[in-house]
Amino acid sequence: MDEQDIIKFSTELINRNIEKIFNSVKGYGVDKIKQNKAKTGKAFKNYLESAIKKYSKVKTIIFGETPIFLYSTYTELDLRIFGDKNTTVNNISDLLAIDNNIIISGIAGGGKSTLLKYLFLNCIEKENYIPIFIELRDINNTNLSLIDFIYTSIEKLNFTLEKEYFEDTLENGNLIFFFDALDEVSYEIRDRIQKDIIDLSSKYNKNYYLVTSRPNENFIGWNTFSEIEVQNLTKEKSKNLIQKIDYFPIEIKNKFLEELDSNLYDEYKSFASNPLLLTIMFLSFSFNGNISRKINGFYEDAFEALYRRHDASKLGFKRKKYLDLDIRDFKDILSCFSLLSYFDGCYEYSSSQLIEYIDKSKKITEKEFNSDEFFLEMYKSINILIKDGLRYVFSHRTFQEYFCAVYISKLSMNIKSGIITKIFNEKPLDKVLDFLFEIDRQSLEEIIIIPYFEEIKMQLNYNEDDWEWRYITFLYKEIIISNKHEEKVSFLNYSNNAYNLMNLVIRLYFQSEWRYGSSKYEQSTNEIFATYASFSREEYRGRVNIKLDEYSDKHVKRDIIQLSEIKIKEFIKANEIINNLKIKYSNQEKTLTDILLSNSLD
Incomplete structure (x- = not known):
């Protein structure tokens, strides 16, 4: 099956369901009703054709420039609903049998977005519901209501029906909404968007609603939604994912598969059972044969492998190099770029936004380079950025979070304190603080963990009754x-x-x-x-x-x-951990003071 086969299925899907989604307009004659029905069918056909072309292909960190047909690389994931055994998702019907409204939650890199795209395509092929795919991160930096944002999003993919008639199709039902990456919605508007999704599902309850996100305990309050968790890859599924990667030379892939089966999966299970981290693991293994046990070292190795591919013609890469920058300078600029954009809540970029952030990074780092060439290096040479439609995104959001933490660790204590505090207050569930814990643990403990914990104890009257x-x-x-x-x-x-x-x-x-x-x-x-x-x-x-x-x-x-x-x-x-940290840092300060005073007296 290929893209054209799915487009053919989409035409058949609309033809079968036009009566269900079309709402006859009272007061019009037979000819006018036929005309509006044809117009409705054409609008959905045009949308699905454009959406299939957009969502049937994915780009990977290994071959960022080359889109790959999703079916050729998709590995079935296990999902789990509370209290049940793991269920492998083979098609959309498996989920629709559970509930009309579903949250698919999973950790970063767990394959949620790929799964949702697969289900979107599978719906066209297997079901009698018309799917609508919405990337929620695009609502950032807009003032649109959810319904206006949905309409604007499908309008960009050649949906030509007037908004009032589109809202009529919502009333009729028979639609499935695929809302991707709620966790990428800006913190400032996330509560509103969550409420809008819940309200939409209640108002137009003849439709189905699927939402993906990183885990969030507040989903408990979504009374009409069932939460399903993406499970880690088993060893067999991990091997299957690597086998589907078209990699040259084949000897390297076979060697990795052999070691994955014999020891790597068991030894590095937290990495090897996560689709993104497994891919990074394979990339690092392909270039240097080393796999770091710490997550920051893991991402550092991946970045180095991506950067060194300029000269890896023997592995079939041979990419053009646009800048003659040392890897440390490039990483410094990239880290600054990541922090600036992350701080603004910017997870995708137009060409002009990219250059603007690169120019700002150039000014801050005081390094000489051409901004346009730096952009080409990020996108075409290293593939740390990939193109998604007319905009650019990190090959995975966790790279932005990792490099953000790298740059924070190098800042002065005053600036660092303000930035870490803001991230904790506004984006506490993101991975930046987790990365920072490994890179600059003492700063995180002294700025956030120790003082905030002590404040909580004081407010609780800890150790007193009740x-x-x-x-x-x-x-x-x-x-x-x-x-x-x-x-x-x-x-x-x-x-x-x-x-x-x-x-x-x-x-x-x-x-x-x-x-x-x-x-x-x-x-x-x-x-x-x-x-x-x-x-x-x-x-x-x-x-x-x-x-x-x-x-x-x-x-x-x-x-x-x-x-x-x-x-x-x-x-x-x-509390025991925090008390030990306070003693540890107090002793360090005392020892350092004693040594410095002793040296000065001598």
């Missing part, structure tokens, strides 16, 4: 008890510094995600049901929301504290 309950109410708005798929207890959080800090601490020091819903919590579910029902005299009907600031009943408090036992223990353990 501090555990204050801690829970400080973090969470309400408890949600649901048996939509299986009985579970969830906590809807406040987006405050206390919650964000503990989320960061758990990620960095405990190497785990801060999630509720384990079997230990489920054991107390029935007690919560009984306590809540007797206290409120309300019948449990599949979902109960307990607003923590409204209930002071001692039985409710006791059970909620029991449910939160692990979270409370994590806070106590975090």
Whole structure:
């Protein structure tokens, strides 16, 4: 199957469904209705043809300039809905059988966007619903409502139906909306866009809605959506992904596959089970045979492999070199570029925006080079940027986050402090702070982790009576008890510094995600049901929301504290870590002072 086959399927799809999506306009004669119906069908045909050409091809970090037909490189992913076993997604029907509204969450590089594009194409081939693919990051730096943004997005792909008639098709149903990368929506407008998606799915509930994002516990509050998690690649799926990469010479790929099977997957599972990191792992192995165990070293090796490909004609690359810059100078400029654009919430660029950010980086780094040539180096030689339609994006967003952290680590303490604080306050779930933890750990601990944790302790009156309950109410708005798929207890959080800090601490020091819903919590579910029902005299009907600031009943408090036992223990353990850090840095400062004073006296 190729692109033309899918376009043929799309024509058949519209022809089969024109009656379902077309809304006859009252007051018009038969000829006018036929004319409008034909116009509606043509608008959707034109859109799907343009969308297929755009989304049926992907670009990889290895061959950034060359688009590859998605089906030829796609590796099926395992998904998991809470309480169920892993399910391999072979087609869109597998998801539509679960729910009308679905969130597909997964860590960076897990393959969410590729999966969504695959499902979009699969819908055209297999289903009787008309798919609409929306890249949510494009709404940044606009003042558009979600519905206006959707219409503008499909209009750019040759959709020619007037907006009022498009809204009529929403009423009729039979559409599937694929919303990609909610986590790439700017922090300032993300809450509004989340609400708009929920409202859209409620108002036009005859349609289907799929949303991809990095994990976010606030999805618990999306009452009408089921959250499904992308699972790590198994060894067999990892091997399958590499086998589909058209790489020359074949001996290198075979060697990597052999070692992936014998030891690399087990030894580097956190990398080898993630599609993006596995690809980077293969790239680094191909050029130097080394794989770093630390994530910053991992990205550093990948960058060096990309940069050194200028001279790798023996491996079939042989790219033109536009600048004669030392790799360290190039990395410094690229890191500055990444920080400036990331700080502005800019994740994709027009040609003019790219040059503007490069010019600013040139001024800050005080290095001499041609901005246009630097752009060509990023795009054509190194492939750190790829072209997506008329705009440019990083080959993966995590590269922007990594280089952003690299540049932050080199700044003076005053500037560094302001930038790190702003990132923590506005983008706490992004990977910049994780990268910075490995690159410049002491700065992150002294600027954010130690002072913010001490402030939380002070506000909690830590170690005084009832501090555990204050801690829970400080973090969470309400408890949600649901048996939509299986009985579970969830906590809807406040987006405050206390919650964000503990989320960061758990990620960095405990190497785990801060999630509720384990079997230990489920054991107390029935007690919560009984306590809540007797206290409120309300019948449990599949979902109960307990607003923590409204209930002071001692039985409710006791059970909620029991449910939160692990979270409370994590806070106590975090306190030990923070105390040790304070002692460590105090001793370092004292020792350094003693040595310097001793030397000056001598």
